[in-house]
Amino acid sequence: MPFYEYRCEGCGHDFDRLVRSMTAKVKVTCPSCGGNKAVQRLSVFSARTAPASSPARGAQCGTCTDGSCPYAGG
Secondary structure, eight states, X not given: OXXXXXXXXXXXXXXXXXXXXXXXXXXXXXXXXXXXXXXXXXXXXXXOOOOSOOOOTTOOOSOOOSSOOTTTTO
């Protein structure tokens, strides 16, 4: 189930909602003012980022201590 964050354009309240499916049309009501002018925001909780940098293939950066480094071996 996707987790969405919203901001009410009426009162500025930020809140979140767990939704049954990504394709479900959900009527979102602000829990603070009861308004229906909520806009969906990017959820930082579910945002993914790329690593700052990856070592060259065959080089080791030293952070993998259990021997499972995906960059080791070339």
